[in-house]
Amino acid sequence: MxxxxxxxxxxxxxxxxxxxxxxxxxxxxxxxxxxxxxxxxRYNHGLLAQSGSAVARPASTVAVYDPR
Structure with missing residues (x-):
């Protein structure tokens, strides 16, 4: 398979x-x-994500500088 x-x-x-x-x-x-x-x-992408074999996207953070 x-x-x-x-x-x-x-x-x-x-x-x-x-x-x-x-x-x-x-x-x-x-x-x-x-x-x-x-x-x-789409179904197979879901299976791939459930199996943990999917490519994980890194989390992102946005920092905003406020000079006040």
């Missing part, structure tokens, strides 16, 4: 090429629309 990151790469490649059928792990999936394909990408 492929990882969410591998699935995301395949899904985004298909989306970029205008293809709705993807083959992975000996399985063929045909999405009904690009909307369905984009929803699959």
């Amino acid at each position: 492929s990882t969410p990151a591998e699935r995301i790469a395949k899904l985004e490649d298909a989306l970029g090429n205008g293809v709705l059928t993807i083959e992975s792990d000996g399985e063929r999936i045909t999405y009904r629309s690009t909307s369905d394909l984009m929803e699959a990408i």
Whole structure:
């Protein structure tokens, strides 16, 4: 079974090429629309975030100097 990151790469490649059928792990999936394909990408991004493998964005702080 492929990882969410591998699935995301395949899904985004298909989306970029205008293809709705993807083959992975000996399985063929045909999405009904690009909307369905984009929803699959969002779903896999969620799985990736839950697994802790997602790239964490550093927290940021804004400091404002007030010379009064």
